[in-house]
Amino acid sequence: MRYFWTFFWSFLLVEMLAYVVSSMSGATFDYAAAAVVSLVVSILIIVLAAVVPNQPVEKH
Template sequence: MRYFWTFFWTFLLIQMLAYVTGSMIGTKYDLTTGSILAVAATIFIYIVPLILPNDPVEKH
């Protein structure tokens, strides 16, 4: 369920970002571009925690 909600909120926020930036530069809103960016951002969000180390840092 957490994967669904991550995708849901990422999708909504990326669509909002695509709309606002498109309006600022004077282009029309494109759902396809926002959807592709949302899927890419969601995959990136899923992969980042796998790459980052989870071990505690020892003090030197």
């Protein structure tokens, strides 16, 4: 379920960001390109969450 929500929120946020940036720059909004970028962002977030340790570091 966490993979679904990761993809869902990254999809919404990247689409929104692409729309706002394309509007501000005067370019056309490309839905497909933003969807591909959101998929890449989702994969990066999932990989980053798997790599970062979840346990606190012991003090020596």
